[in-house]
Amino acid sequence: MSDSNTTDFTNPSTFILLGIPGLEAAHIWISIPFCAMYTIAVFGNFTILYIVKREPSLHGPMFYFLCMLAITDLVMSTSTLPKLLSIFWFNSREISFSSCLTQMYFVHSFSGMESGILVAMAFDRYVAICNPLRYSTILTNSIVAKIGLAVVLRSGILILLYPLLARQWPYCRTNIIPHFYCGHIVVVKLACADTRISSYYGLFNLLSEIGMDVFFISVSYTLILRAIFRLPTKDAQLKTFGTCISHLCAIFALYIPDFFSSFTQRFGQNVPVHFLVLFASVYLLVPPVLHPIIYGVSTKQIRDRLLQLFTHKKT
Template identity: 70%
Template sequence: MADSNTTQFTNPSTFILQGIPGLEWAHVWISIPFCTMYVITILGNVTILFIVKTEPSLHEPMYYFLCMLAITDLVLSNATLPTILSNLWFNLREISFSACLTQLYFVHSIAVIESGILVAMGLDRYVAICHPLRHSTILNNPLVAKTGLAMVLRGAIFILPYPLLARQWPYCRTNVIPYTHCEHMDVVNLACADIRVSRHYGLFVLFCVLGLDVSFLALSYTLILRAIFKLPTKDARLKTFGTCTSHLCVILAFYTPNLFGSLTTRFGLNIPQHVYVLIYNIYLLVPPMINPIIYGVRTKQIRARLLQLLTRKLP
């Protein structure tokens, strides 16, 4: 009897990624915009990294944080999009158990790292607007490097229990994941065990890590807006606020689908599965694609450098 129970509760060797349930007939068509966004993401973020590296005038804290954001976007895209496109294009749905846990670890750790980078960028905007004369002394290069390292370690450590807990659960139900790639709750929901530890820890990360980041951002922009409203002229207020618009757009693009996807997974809101999957894929695809576009269009120095590079290549 003991042997029977032991063999019944085992980890699956592979999971089957169903893709977008209910829209299997449209997988090839959906993959076309997905692939286009993937290419734009790679080109855009690599361009940002190249411009900042080769332009000495951009060697400032804001642009260093922007490079960190570009690197995290590249890691997130390359950790998920090849699996998604293989599923949609070639119907390659199998993924090994270890690869699945590795993928979900990267997806969620990068989300925490990127959230931390957005907070650091908010701090940069706060110091630049509220304490402009002390900006270079407060946010020096060593502090920027330490901040980036702290954000990476925070994401790596806080998300490590996700795959460790998921590995220990017994899986005796289906091994089919109704999704395009491996997500934490979609995997552990397949376990035939009490997964409250995984659920509660996931909520802890959501509210105490990402929620704390949102609170810090809200506080920083409250102080920024208070400082802006104290400026003497309307033009000065608009010009100063204009330096924050890129960051605000990136914040909205990152947190809105992220929080929506996390809450709907845990609380089972009555949303069609294909709608949920598409929205979460938008979170994976759109922010990494539009981040370099937003900063490329809105940041004068990057825009000027990019135009200079393009005109040099023209005959």
């Protein structure tokens, strides 16, 4: 490693991303599933957006929220995966300081937006099941747009402190980041100052934003399950609960890796670095891959339009 990477500096012009430390020899092989998953994520989410745009019968609150989810998935995966593949394929490890902070902002803000959209989708399911006669009057296009704007503003403002604080710290240890993207805690750990305010704010944001979202989702599904169990027949209960399966799968696909990755980054000092990095990749890439598959398979309207799309192409 060159001396320029370890000498003292206050404002580094570039950071060096290592990719997956300890697995450098396998980077080319690891790139194959990563590239395949990114391709699936891009194709799947663009397909969802195309189908909803083309089919007027899908122009409703549930599918508008699904489009918002697809957009956040595209931005989240595109913020990190192209750079990761360039590290694997071309050994292009450098990233400018400003680009690093920009990437940090996009990854964390859109992750928060994705969580907020899942709350909105839980509210959609609650209204559809518990107040079906008022569904169209409660979730109007205006209300859906306001919910979407609130989700964007909440995460966009809360995460703004991440790069602003990170820019203030002096980086006099090293500019080498043992990761494939500029995560908040990973970058802050490189600073040679008391960065507890950044660490505490990150933990506060995780527990308040994501924790609050999980709380509201839990309340929604408690009310939903209570309404389902009041239905007269078993078939009606199963059919109604089936409309929530795709959303529940999307929730688990996002929150389980998110919480595990966030807490291990802060408190997992004894966890191997390559394991932390690989799990972070699961959190960033698996939800964008799974969401279009989950909704494409389990949502009848999308499944039917998808089959029609491919049938017309063959004919």
